[in-house]
Each structure stands twice: as C-alpha cells, then as structure tokens.
Amino acid sequence: xxxxxxxxxxxxxxxxxxxxxxxxxxxxxxxxxxxxxxxxxxxxxxxxxxxxxxxxxxxxxxxxxxxxxxxxxxxxxxxxxxxxxxxxxxxxxxxxxxxxxxxxxxxxxxxxxxxxxxxxxxxxxxx
Numbered sequence: 001x002x003x004x005x006x007x008x009x010x011x012x013x014x015x016x017x018x019x020x021x022x023x024x025x026x027x028x029x030x031x032x033x034x035x036x037x038x039x040x041x042x043x044x045x046x047x048x049x050x051x052x053x054x055x056x057x058x059x060x061x062x063x064x065x066x067x068x069x070x071x072x073x074x075x076x077x078x079x080x081x082x083x084x085x086x087x088x089x090x091x092x093x094x095x096x097x098x099x100x101x102x103x104x105x106x107x108x109x110x111x112x113x114x115x116x117x118x119x120x121x122x123x124x125x126x127x
Contacts, residue, residue, distance in 0.1 A: 027061030060124040
C-alpha cells in the first residue's frame with residue numbers, strides 16, 4: 001500500500017510539473033481595436049466567429065481584444081473583450097497603430113499591425 005501511494009505521489013508531481021511547463025510556454029495575443037471604427041469592430045466579430053468554430057485555434061493560445069473606444073462593446077462573446085475606457089491597457093502596451101496585436105510567448109514579446117483575421121491566426125501559430 002505504501003509503495004502504491006508513493007508511486008501515485010511521484011506520478012502526480014510529474015503531471016504537475018508538465019502542466020506548469022506547458023503553462024509557461026502558452027501563447028497570449030492581445031489585439032487592440034477601436035470599435036467605433038466599423039472595419040475594426042468587424043475584425044473582432046469575424047475573428048470571434050472563427051475562434052468559436054475552431055477548436056484548433058482555441059487550443060493554440062489565448063486571445064483577448066482590447067477596445068480603446070469610449071463606446072463599450074458587450075462582453076458576451078467567446079473571445080474576451082476589455083473596454084479600456086480609462087486607457088490602462090494602452091499605457092501598459094503602447095500600441096503604435098490600430099488594429100495591432102501583441103504576442104507574448106515565453107520571454108518573447110512582439111507587436112505587429114494587422115488588418116485581417118488571417119494575421120491573427122498566424123499570431124496564434126507563433127508566426
């Protein structure tokens with residue numbers, strides 16, 4: 001009985017360390033938009049639908065949209081959208097243009113201007 005418990009404990013520790021290692025290497029994408037500009041709102045809505053329909057995309061990484069408009073967007077979508085009406089996220093990331101994506105993967109950070117959902121998908125693939 002003692003050997004089985006010890007083996008179980010060792011297995012649990014291994015699984016925990018593997019989970020922690022995979023969490024450290026997760027890919028996060030923050031997409032900044034201004035929802036009062038119709039093409040940028042459409043970019044969010046289109047990518048939200050693509051993300052919803054694709055379990056593969058959902059497993060690639062985490063995507064969060066940051067809306068800098070003073071006109072909030074409801075947060076009832078599969079992809080979280082943060083209405084940054086006070087500019088907290090803008091001060092933290094300092095996007096050069098809109099729409100733009102910030103990719104955080106491990107110790108690497110990258111900022112890239114985007115125009116299409118295909119470019120967001122590429123970011124989730126680490127490209």
